[in-house]
Amino acid sequence: QKEVEQDPGPLSVPEGAIVSLNCTYSNSAFQYFMWYRQYSRKGPELLMYTYSSGNKEDGRFTAQVDKSSKYISLFIRDSQPSDSATYLCAMSDYLEETSGSRLTFGEGTQLTVNP
């Protein structure tokens, strides 16, 4: 079983729709949760970063974390064609033995927003 599960899609929505992207995880040690956006042939771009359960909002983006259910979501309001990309969830724990952390990624959801 993968530590992080993410539906790869593809997901196609009309412009202006609300998009919901989700990930589930199995490792209860994960404390930090991120969403990245990756355009074709580019590196992941950090969208949201959170370390607590609840909601965090930034413009048209809302990140939701439910640690009890091991479930995170990203909502995109008023979606635009420029939002068409692959969205990656990522999470990490703090490793005492190395005083550091490493990210574990989902496989990414490919989103297309149609004009």
Added chain:
Amino acid sequence: NAGVMQNPRHLVRRRGQEARLRCSPMKGHSHVYWYRQLPEEGLKFMVYLQKENIIDESGMPKERFSAEFPKEGPSILRIQQVVRGDSAAYFCASSTAPNQPQHFGDGTRLSIL
């Protein structure tokens, strides 16, 4: 305000050759991470370094792969005697401290002939 810089963007090598991938972290960042993205797979952690120290190399293949982050200059990911299975996109990320957000470069796409 430059982001994470990786070079080269594309690298072609023949089987058995060596590949060197470079990463300059964002200004003010002293923590560097390398990830690999194989075709049709997600990003996988390889190694975490601070200046002159390898902190966590649990994701590195045991043979042929090495990484360094010298006191001066970029971090280097080195792959010796490359094989076809090494073909992938290699991404570098940096952060100001452990558990702070990691920011990624645009990667080096390695192709093995």
